[in-house]
Amino acid sequence: MKSIENLPKEIRRLNLQLESVQNENSVTTQILASGVKTKDIGALLATVQQNLPSRFDLKDQLKLQRKQLVKAELNRVLWQERTRKFNVDPVTLDNYFENWKVRHVNATDLTESQKQKLRPLRDARKKIVTDLTSASIENLELLASMVDSTETLMVQTTSLSNELRQSLIWLPSNNAFSSNWQDAGQAGLQWYFSPRNWIIAAKDLWRGAISHFLRTGLLIGLIILFWFRRSRININPLLSLDQNRAGISKLFIGSFAAFLRSIELSVLVPAFLIAIGLTLKSGATTNFSNALSHTLIILAGLIFVLRFMRVSCRDGALFDKNIDIGRPLRTQIRASLIWFTPLQISSVFVFRLSSYSSNTIVHDTFGLIAFLISAAGLTVIAWKIVRSVNSNKSEQTSFVRKIFPLFLIGTPVVLGIIALIGYFRTAFELQGKFFLTILILLVGYILMRSVHQVLHLIGDLKREIDSVNEISSARISEIAQGKTTTNITEKNGLRTHSEKTDAIQFRNLINSFVFFGIAFGLWIVWQSFIPALGVLDDVTLMTQQIGSGENLLLKSITLQDIFIAGLILILTTVAARNLPGFLELLVLRNTNLDAGAKYAAVTIIGYAIVAVGSVVALSKAGLQWSQLQWFVAALSLGIGFGMQEIVANFISGIILLFERPVRIGDYVTIGAQSGTVSRIQIRAVTLQDLDRRETVIPNKKLITDDVTNWSLSDSVVRLSITVGIAYGSDTTLARKLMLQALQENENVLNDPVPAVLFSGFGDSSLNFEMRGFIFGFENLAKITSELHLAVDAAFREHKVEIPFPQRVLHHADSKT
Structure with missing residues (x-):
């Protein structure tokens, strides 16, 4: 806890910081209000952003200060209680002596001279208790003031930081290239190759290793462990799913072991760079040492991902046996990584290190050139991979074929163009997020393919075991009773059809979990960029009137509202497709409801999700009931003329779901059509006859025509x-x-x-x-x-x- 003497100094320091942040906030507001968007304005606001107090440090300080405040409040209560005892219930010397004799039984009575000597001591103690009470109250007030100052500073810093992040992303930060190549070359050589910088960095590295020798020793020990482990790992005998069919547990263990071994073969160099980066960061005394430490840590992550990809693409490794990626694509990835890895390492090293240079000319020339080289390398390798995927039809999916190639190839090109026209800072920040986005998508893809492969092999193994057990049971029954063995093939076919349905549902469930995991990861990556989208709130598309008379309000519908409404519709679509399946597999399956009741519940939940999501999205887009009245009137007119059959089928579908005269799995006869009900949808019911042909019958017929349900109450x-x-x-x-x-x-x-x-x-x-x-x-x-x-x-x-x-x-x- 800070002493009372230091608290006023700390409060003055916080108030000075708060005053500085408020002044910078005022200046920033004036600059942004002017509407001027130049490189100098961007550089000025970037300097303001760099000089802001760290929000993480302020959060830690506030947490510590609140703990100190609670302790100070407890001390104040204790000292006030002691003072109250002196003032309200004065304690005489005889009382003191009697209490003391309880602990010292053989003590003699006090003499008068001893009492005369003890009275000043008692008065002095009373004064000390009173002074300490006053000091505790003063300490509490100072701590409360310091907490208030820190909270205000944190709020002001967060507000200004969000405003700067929102603005800087749209401001130019550099010229296309420096016009003075001589100055740029000298500055770059001084920054990258100065012996003094590297000598100081080496000394800082040694200082960090000495000051944190335990951590350094632990890191060195882990690196040595990885080295010895790496020398004993052979990629060929990796546990694969095809080689471990002895039990279901081994299927999971094999996939997980392949993943871990790929990590072990990829982590040695990244671990070494992280150890150097952390050690150098703890002992850094110059800007170059600090920049070098951060750059090494970033390079460690890049090298790990590239090395992991190359190791996993070997024959017999993770992407071969466990993920089942075709050999042509794996060969193309491995061949491309041979030149792509050194190119990216050198490019990222140059432009990441340049971002910490105090000389902007280094950042605007060397950093920009390295960034463009990196973007070009990303474009080329993305094009090669996409071309290899397109050449192998078995590797294609609709998403990969239509959307993902454009994202993979187009993003580096767009980022390079953005950097060239003067928005290097924007492109620099977006490239890091692009890399993390690709990494998250890759992890999600690996997870989905691994789970699907495991489920597929588990299904094969289970069917083989069940088939063997059933054949054995049938033969035993034949021997014991002389009966003819039942047709195993037909039963296995029926069971396989049921298992296919369960497998599809479970696969969709896994895909949904992975999707939401990817969405959460992307949210973590892009949440710092979200304040930049606040500029969309400045684009007003329309203004609507809410209320009338004195309650009339004007509400602006901005581009941000439309963006959020579209996002709500996308999330609604995803939830409507997957959330009912979650409930069916995780909740309804454990109930006593039959298949028809479960289907009805799932369908109604899906309709409810769509309805709620649509209402929320339309409301966000500014479409209130007053604006929808004309649409409802037109819809009513359309229903009266040409849409009555559609509405009749829709209402009939709802009646079928609630009254349930027919259910999923019932065998029914409707006119000349007979079959098993396989789907009840918003417009029609699907019947599957004994020839496995599907017939679509409008819902209205099931309400108005005669229907024979062979299994309504009894099958x-x-x-x-x-x-x-x-x-x-x-x-x-x-x-x-x-x-x-x-x-x-x-x-x-x-x-x-x-x-x-x-x-x-x-x-x-x-x-x-x-x-x-x-x-x-x-x-x-x-x-x-x-x-x-x-x-x-x-x-x-x-x-x-x-x-x-x-x-x-x-x-x-x-x-x-």
Whole structure:
């Protein structure tokens, strides 16, 4: 805690800083209000930004000061309580002595002379307690004043920093090139190659290593560990998914191990540069040493990413076995990184180091040239990679083919043009964010491909195990009961179809998690740039009136409002597609709801998300109810004439979702169409018949027409087969054989009890009717066929004849 003597000095220092920030804020406001946008204005505002107090330091100071304030408040309460005891309840010497005798039992009574000596001491103690109470109150007031000053300074600094960041991004910061190449060359040589700068940097490095020897030793130990680990790692025997199919856990371990080994092979040089950078930063005494430390740390990140890409593209490595990227693309990446890596390292080193030079001519010439070389290198390697992707159709997706190449190739070109026309600072800041954006997208891509590969192999492994188990169980049952083994292929086909649906849903869930992770990462990268978009708020597109009379307000709709409204619509679309799936997989799946109820809930949630998002977006764009009245009127007129069928189908779809006369998975008959309900959408219902053909039926038909739902309340349906035997056959034996066929078929339910009825005498046969109940109308044809085969085999074995139609013809006499 700061002493009372130092607190006034600290408060004066904070007030001076606050006054300086307020003055700079006033100057900045006047400069920006003038509307002048020149290089000198940009340089002046950049200087103001550099001289601002660090917001992170102010935040740490404020946190410490608040802790000190709490302690000071506690001390004040304690000392005030002690003072109160002296003033309200005076303590005599006898009381002191009695309390003292409690701890010293053998003590004798005080004499009068001893009491005379103790009274001044008691009065002195009272004065000391009073003075300390006053000092604690003064200390508390000073600390409270210091906290207020720091809070005000932090608010003012944050406000000015955001305003400068918003403005500097749109201001020119350099000339295209320096007109005086001689001065530029001398300044550059002095900055980059001055022996004095490098000697001082070496001394600062040694000073940092000595002052933080524990950290230095730890970093050196980690580097040595990585070196020995690297010498023992061979990229070829990396654990891959195809080589580890013995268990599901090994599938995950193999993918994760491949990722870790790629990191181990890439981290040695970056770790060494980070160690040097951190050590140099802790001992830096000059601007060059500080610039060199920051540059080395940035280079470490760049080298790590490039090295990781090159290692992962080897045959048998992460991008081959685990991510399944084609060999042509991996070969192209590795070949391009051979020249791209040294080019980027040297370019980034030059223009990053130039950004810390106090001589702007170094930044405007050497830094600009290095930046343009870096942008050109990014453009070339992006073009080569995109060309390789386009040459291999198996590597394409719609997003990569249409959007991502433009972003990958066009961004460095645009940044180079921006730097050339004088906005080097803008291009410089955007390039770093561009690099981090590509890195985040790469990590998301690796994660998605890895998870998809693991899920694919897990599905294959699970189907193989289930198939083996089912075949084994069927053979055991065949041996024990003498039954015919059921058709494993058809069951596996049904299970595979269900698993495909689950796999698609789970993959979409993983994609959604990765998408939101990427969005969060991009938010972290670009949040410092968001204040720069505040300039969009200055572009007024329209002005609308809200209210009337005395409550009339004018609201401006700016370009920023339209931008935010568009962003809300994009987020609404993403949420409508993925959030219902989240709820279905994570919440609804654990409930007792059937498939139809889950589908209805998911669909309604999707509609609600779209409705809420659309209302919020339209409101942000300034479209209030008063502006939408004409649209609603026109819509009502359209409904009355040409859109009534669409609206009828829409309302019918909502009725179907709430009343649920048909559900997902129900087998229904609508007119001449029969099939399983696979989708209930806003306009129509999709039926899938037994031939797996899909028929789209408007929702209105399900409300107005007769609909037979074979599984609305019960999926059990009756099976009826007519069988005829020849006249003179043993009817008792035939009935017994048919009943036995029903009872032995595992798909025929035991409750209700199957039955065989003698239905009548036909023209050529004695007719029987086999009746049984099965689960699922879609299984009717399959089970009927099984029973036909069983009855035919039983009749052949027991010589029961199935007749064919017979006709007796009588030829009339010609005379007759």
